Amino acid sequence: MKYLDEYRDAAKAREYARQIARVTTRPWAIMEICGGQTHAIVKFGIDELLPQSITLIHGPGCPVCVTPLECIDKAIEIAARPGTIFCSFGDMLRVPGSALDLLSVKAGGGDVRIVYSPIDAVKIAAQNPAREVVFFAVGFETTAPATAMAVHQAAEQGVKNFSMLVAHVLVPPAMQALLSSPDCRVQGFLAAGHVCAVMGCAEYGPIAAKYRVPIVVTGFEPLDLLQGVLMCVRQLEEGRAEVENQYARVVRLEGNEHARQLVRQVFEIAPRKWRGIGEIPASGLRLRSQYESLDAVKRFGLADHDTAESAECLSGLVLQGRIKPAECPAFGKGCSPEHPLGAPMVSSEGACAAYYRYRSRDPEPALTHKS
Amino acid sequence: MNQAEFTSSCPIPIRQYPRVLLAHGGGGKLMHDLLEKMFFAAFGEAPPSGRHDSAVLDFPTGRLAFTTDSYVVRPIIFPGGDIGSMAVHGTVNDLAMSGARPLWLSAAFILEEGLPMETLWGVVSSMRDAAARSGVRIVTGDTKVVDKGKGDGLFINTAGIGIIEHSQVIAPGRVQAGDAVLVSGDLARHGMAIMSVREGLEFQSRIESDSAPVSGLVLKILAAGLELHCLRDLTRGGLSGALNEIAEAAKRRIVIEENAVPVREDVHAACELLGLDPLHVACEGRFVAFVPPKDADQALAIMRQDETSAGRIGRVEAGDPPLVVLKSAIGASRILDMPSGEQLPRIC
Numbered sequence: 001m002k003y004l005d006e007y008r009d010a011a012k013a014r015e016y017a018r019q020i021a022r023v024t025t026r027p028w029a030i031m032e033i034c035g036g037q038t039h040a041i042v043k044f045g046i047d048e049l050l051p052q053s054i055t056l057i058h059g060p061g062c063p064v065c066v067t068p069l070e071c072i073d074k075a076i077e078i079a080a081r082p083g084t085i086f087c088s089f090g091d092m093l094r095v096p097g098s099a100l101d102l103l104s105v106k107a108g109g110g111d112v113r114i115v116y117s118p119i120d121a122v123k124i125a126a127q128n129p130a131r132e133v134v135f136f137a138v139g140f141e142t143t144a145p146a147t148a149m150a151v152h153q154a155a156e157q158g159v160k161n162f163s164m165l166v167a168h169v170l171v172p173p174a175m176q177a178l179l180s181s182p183d184c185r186v187q188g189f190l191a192a193g194h195v196c197a198v199m200g201c202a203e204y205g206p207i208a209a210k211y212r213v214p215i216v217v218t219g220f221e222p223l224d225l226l227q228g229v230l231m232c233v234r235q236l237e238e239g240r241a242e243v244e245n246q247y248a249r250v251v252r253l254e255g256n257e258h259a260r261q262l263v264r265q266v267f268e269i270a271p272r273k274w275r276g277i278g279e280i281p282a283s284g285l286r287l288r289s290q291y292e293s294l295d296a297v298k299r300f301g302l303a304d305h306d307t308a309e310s311a312e313c314l315s316g317l318v319l320q321g322r323i324k325p326a327e328c329p330a331f332g333k334g335c336s337p338e339h340p341l342g343a344p345m346v347s348s349e350g351a352c353a354a355y356y357r358y359r360s361r362d363p364e365p366a367l368t369h370k371s
Numbered sequence: 372m373n374q375a376e377f378t379s380s381c382p383i384p385i386r387q388y389p390r391v392l393l394a395h396g397g398g399g400k401l402m403h404d405l406l407e408k409m410f411f412a413a414f415g416e417a418p419p420s421g422r423h424d425s426a427v428l429d430f431p432t433g434r435l436a437f438t439t440d441s442y443v444v445r446p447i448i449f450p451g452g453d454i455g456s457m458a459v460h461g462t463v464n465d466l467a468m469s470g471a472r473p474l475w476l477s478a479a480f481i482l483e484e485g486l487p488m489e490t491l492w493g494v495v496s497s498m499r500d501a502a503a504r505s506g507v508r509i510v511t512g513d514t515k516v517v518d519k520g521k522g523d524g525l526f527i528n529t530a531g532i533g534i535i536e537h538s539q540v541i542a543p544g545r546v547q548a549g550d551a552v553l554v555s556g557d558l559a560r561h562g563m564a565i566m567s568v569r570e571g572l573e574f575q576s577r578i579e580s581d582s583a584p585v586s587g588l589v590l591k592i593l594a595a596g597l598e599l600h601c602l603r604d605l606t607r608g609g610l611s612g613a614l615n616e617i618a619e620a621a622k623r624r625i626v627i628e629e630n631a632v633p634v635r636e637d638v639h640a641a642c643e644l645l646g647l648d649p650l651h652v653a654c655e656g657r658f659v660a661f662v663p664p665k666d667a668d669q670a671l672a673i674m675r676q677d678e679t680s681a682g683r684i685g686r687v688e689a690g691d692p693p694l695v696v697l698k699s700a701i702g703a704s705r706i707l708d709m710p711s712g713e714q715l716p717r718i719c
Contacts, residue, residue: 004643005700013701045703116574116645222701337711348646358705 007221008044016226017049020233027053028236029185030229031178031321033171034192035062035349036220042354044222054229057185057321058354060174061192063139064091064347065319066274067167069307072097075165078134078296079105079112085128087121088136089143090114094337094346098307118143118150118164125154125162134296135164141195144168144285145259148266151291163296166286169272171195172203173283179211183322188232190218190225193247200255204243212241219247266291275343276309276316315342318351325355332356381492382408391486396516405514409492413499414478414509426510428475431534436471438462439530447490447524450564451579454527455494457655459501459509460584461606462531467586468602468658470541470593471533473505478529479513483522494525505584507531533586537593543620545600550687551667552625553660555585556678557633558610562652563641578638583656588677595673597666605654608710612651613659614695615709624690627707628698633680650697651710661687 032038038058041047047056060066076097079086086102093102093112106112111131115121118135125133137147147168154162171192178184191204196217204215214235218228228246235242245251263285272284287295296302309316313335314328325331325344335341337353344350394401442458452460459476466473478498482491502509560581567576585604592599601621603613610632618625634642634649642649662670667683674681697707 004639008700010700010702043705044699044701045705046701048703049701357708 004221007219007223009223013046013049013222013226016223016230020054020226020230021051023230023237024051024053024233025237027055028187028233029055029057030188030190030232031057031059031186032190032218032225032228033059033061033175034195034220035059035065035347035351035354036194037061037190037192037218037225038351039349039354040220040222041225042358046222046225049226050229054233056229058318058324058351059189059321060178060274060277060319061140061171061195062319062344062347062349062351063143063167063169064095065315065343065350066169066174066277067092067095067138067343068273068275069098069309070273070305071165071167072101073099073305073307074297074302075136076100076102076105077302078165078300079110080108081132081300083131085111085113085124085131085133086136087113087115087118087124087133089116089138091347091349092136092138094340095343096340096346118147119153121164122150122153122157122159122162125159126157129161131161132299133162135162137164137166137168140169140171140192141199141263142197144263144267145198145256148262151266151287151294152262154294155291163294163299164287165296166267167272168267168285169274170269170283170285172207173280174274174277175207176211177277177280177283178320179207179213181320183320186213186321188214188236189216190228190232191215193217193219193224193251196245196247196251196255198256198259200260201243201245201251201253202255208241208243214241215243217243217245217247217251219250274319276319310341313341315344315352318342318344325352326359328352381489382412389488391482391484391488391491391516393484393516393518396482396514402514409495410478410512410514413495414502414512426475428510434535436466436469436533436535437530438465439528440465441526441528443523443526444565445523446565446568447494449568449580450577451560452582452655453494453497454525455497456501457580457582458527458529459498459505459507460582460655461604462529463505463507463584463586464604464656464658466531466533467584467589468541468604469533469535470537470539470589470599470602471535471586472590473507473531473533473584473586475510476502476507476529476531477511477513478509478527480515481522481526481528482514482516483524484516484519486524491525494527501584505586539593539599541599541602543601543603543617546617546621546623546661546687547600547663548623548687548689549664550600550661551664551683552614552627552685552687553662553667553671553674553681553683554605554610554633555588555658555660555674555681556581556656557635557638557680558605558654558657559634559638559642559649559652561655562609562647563638566645566647567641574641574644576637576641578635578641581654581656585656585658588674589658592660592670592673595669597670597673598663599660599670600663601661602658604658607653609649609651609653610659611648611695611707612709614707617659617661618693618695621687622691622693624688624693625685625695626688626698627685627695629700630698631682631684633682633684635680648710650707
């Protein structure tokens with residue numbers, strides 16, 4: 001496929017791997033932020049091509065994984081309300097709440113629908129004026145503009161039966177939280193290309209300078225990732241800590257101002273709890289006061305509950321890059337995509353799911369990850 | 372009624388009833404009309420035994436293959452087919468996977484009260500055409516009507532009987548190390564065609580379902596005197612589901628070259644967009660064949676007469692535990708696991 005196959009070329013991939021090996025003189029630990037990148041790395045076996053001294057640490061960039069348990073429980077509570085149509089991205093349906101998941105609510109008679117765009121949820125609301133339609137607004141800076149557009153459209157068209165459960169999160173504050181931790185092993189970052197396509201790269205300069213880490217804005221195809229690693233290793237070897245853009249075919253340094261403006265009009269920055277990590281200041285979005293009527297939590301008067309994660313599930317440590325999925329005692333035993341204990345085993349961007357799908361049961365060294 | 376009297380529009384007097392009523396399943400005059408004017412009109416008269424509670428058929432000597440499947444696809448009509456053609460092709464293809472020549476089908480309908488009669492006629496006509504294309508006769512059937520809200524428009528069950536005219540045993544247990552793995556054409560079109568018109572996921576595309584009978588092709592390969600160790604149609608679970616089931620049953624390791632797996636460019640693009648793996652997406656007119664190396668080239672050549680995109684995608688190796696290994700596009704290896712549950716599009 002044009003614009004895709006070029007970035008999956010085996011000979012070029014090996015050439016990048018050779019270049020990385022040539023410039024690497026000592027061990028380095030690099031975190032890829034985005035779960036999409038993690039999946040590409042594990043799916044294509046990119047880490048197998050890298051020298052032993054380069055460790056890729058999988059980051060928290062999986063929106064499904066970091067949506068807090070309380071929020072999933074609220075989604076389940078809303079979806080189970082008679083007469084409500086609950087719209088969600090497909091990935092969220094299997095994520096376990098403290099007792100159920102959305103698929104079980106659907107099986108129990110709840111009207112839970114998969115949508116690909118928040119705009120479709122507004123359409124469903126317009127078509128069903130007698131029913132409350134709620135959209136589960138999860139995701140990073142990448143999905144926030146579409147959610148903001150849905151808010152605009154609902155307001156413009158006077159769709160009164162539409163509201164949303166907002167769980168949007170922001171990447172740079174999470175990077176800072178990870179870097180501030182005394183256990184942090186990360187020496188360089190591959191930043192998530194799609195997030196930067198919206199937000200631009202300006203936020204990363206101060207992080208690179210403050211924590212002395214190179215940050216390479218990177219794409220999602222095998223050659224993107226290998227080139228991103230090469231650029232990051234070069235900086236580390238040369239003692240530089242700069243923001244570089246590997247994904248220049250998509251990302252402009254200034255990002256997409258229209259999209260950012262839309263998000264700013266609808267949302268304001270707020271503290272947000274991340275599943276498995278805890279509350280991170282200024283790391284989430286909430287509806288501005290003029291759009292408060294669209295907040296499903298307020299509309300349905302949902303109370304906050306204390307919820308506890310399964311003690312067996314170490315997904316918090318996985319999300320912080322402190323352990324690899326296979327190092328969790330529940331991995332592949334009590335926890336599998338069919339019976340997940342934690343969200344990273346569910347999502348198509350979750351690290352546990354990536355390892356389970358592509359690696360877990362093979363005994364050959366060539367197919368197991370490096371430790 | 373003979374073939375020449377078919378019309379493309381819904382037959383009289385059913386048009387006096389634009390929608391299916393409970394009475395159409397009630398055993399009275401309306402049901403009689405529905406059978407007479409719609410089902411017998413489309414599927415032909417009863418077998419020589421006459422209209423009876425069961426069809427009585429002369430069976431040729433040999434082994435028979437017998438299968439059944441239920442069809443609940445949504446939407447009922449999709450690009451490249453509908454639930455009717457799928458209900459015929461699916462069961463015909465299940466018979467073909469044993470190397471059988473499909474002969475007879477049953478067709479049982481569960482109709483929801485209120486189903487537009489035109490929709491039913493469209494589906495029934497499409498079954499008639501699919502049966503003709505597949506060389507089978509629909510010889511017995513059943514109709515039930517359920518209350519509005521208790522069905523989802525229309526469900527169909529078909530069962531099929533075929534005759535096995537060769538002495539080979541085509542089954543997972545016969546898969547050997549060294550066998551070539553062939554696919555009969557490009558993958559994932561059916562699943563993506565359905566996805567492109569499913570409520571909430573609609574996207575513009577020209578992807579049409581690959582729904583088609585494959586029995587003719589299988590019989591051609593057998594007629595050429597070639598040995599087939601195992602065949603499996605690539606329906607739910609797609610290629611990865613089929614390969615994993617066979618690896619498990621045959622206690623063998625199957626190694627697939629990702630770059631050799633045929634996927635049309637627009638289908639691949641749609642999969643990328645939705646975050647789906649084409650190897651997990653269903654087909655309705657494709658199968659995988661395990662062929663001993665001596666016959667692999669010839670089998671592939673026959674497949675390519677029907678479908679140029681057919682390809683040799685891998686081989687079988689000895690190995691424990693049994694699993695499917697994919698050599699990725701960039702040359703590394705990974706497990707190709709069975710998909711878990713429904714394919715859910717990703718967030719971003």
